[in-house]
Amino acid sequence: MSEQYLLNDAEVARFLVTGYHLVEPELPVGLNENIADQLDALATNPGDAITEAVPELCQVLEHPAVTGALSSLLGPDYEVQPHRHWHCKQPDSPHMNWHQDGLNNRDILLNRFLGLYYPTDVTPNMGPTIIVPGTQFRNAPTDRMATYTNIRGQVPLTVKAGTVAFTHYDLWHGTAANRSVHKRHMIKFLFRRTRENTAPTWNHEPEATNKPNDWNKKAQAEDANNILNFTNPIGVSQSDHYKERAIRRQNWDFLMGKQA
Ligand SMILES: O=C(O)CCC(=O)C(=O)O
Secondary structure (H helix, E strand, O other): OOHHHOOEHHHHHHHHHHOEEEEOOOOOOOHHHHHHHHHHHOOOOOHHHHHHHOOOHHHHHHOHHHHHHHHHHHOOOOEEEEEEEEEEEOOOEOOEEEEOOOOOOOOOOOOEEEEEEOOOOOOOOEOOEEEOOOOOOOOOOHHHHOOOOOOOOOEEOOOOOOOEEEEEOOOOEEEOOEOOOOOEEEEEEEEEOOOOOOOOOOEOOOOHHHOOOOHHHHHHOOOHHHHHHHOOOOOOOHHHHHHHHHHHHHHHHHHHOOOO
16 A cells, blocks of 8 residues: 555544545546446446446546545455445436435444545536535434435535545435436445554554644644544534534544554
8 A cells, every 4th residue: 555645644533523535536537437428328227236337436446545545544454345336316306305324323433434436527506415524423313304404514525527535424415406417426335444443544643633722723723633623514512512522532542543
């Protein structure tokens, strides 16, 4: 594994805080277009067999920017799970309600998460996935969530072709309506840790969490300590924020190998 592609401390901390991380791998010329053309032509959804139907998808998973992010967050022995799914959002299809895919367990571990690959540019009218950063530790009954409309701080994944969005399994998400004439493709993959960390598996600097708290630059925090302490992606109340901060720290300690 080339260290060049491993995440740094701030990126790992931001993933723990926001519940997502975007990678834009430099894929071979024509690969995204080739994949998108094959998906456009598929008559039925092959489910988990989508990688057999479109084997070029494996090249995305093998790109060092993708393996580097995964090794950083799940360890170098991570597993690409057999479950995967092609999400084709048809032209003129409605929005998808907010929901969580995982078990809503306010997990202090980081053992499994999703990777969403988009083979074409996704514009705002194409039904982008919409995520709500920082919601991965909040439980809400799905039937209640379905009644929520616009949520402050939501982020539409209007991404460029080839982007892989890694998202925490419990991150709140949905989609906008597809008002375009194009099919919006997304392939969802699932990744799993196979071994607990005994040490950081990213480009870790021992001083990373020793930076003093900077109360004047809370929103612009750039180092792991200040990111973990202060970042508040959707501006939750103080009483919610301190609960989230505690889970973030437990997540960080878990990745540092402190529980092994
Ligand atoms: O199609 C999308 O962008 C999102 C799909 C989704 O929400 C899901 O797979 O849980």
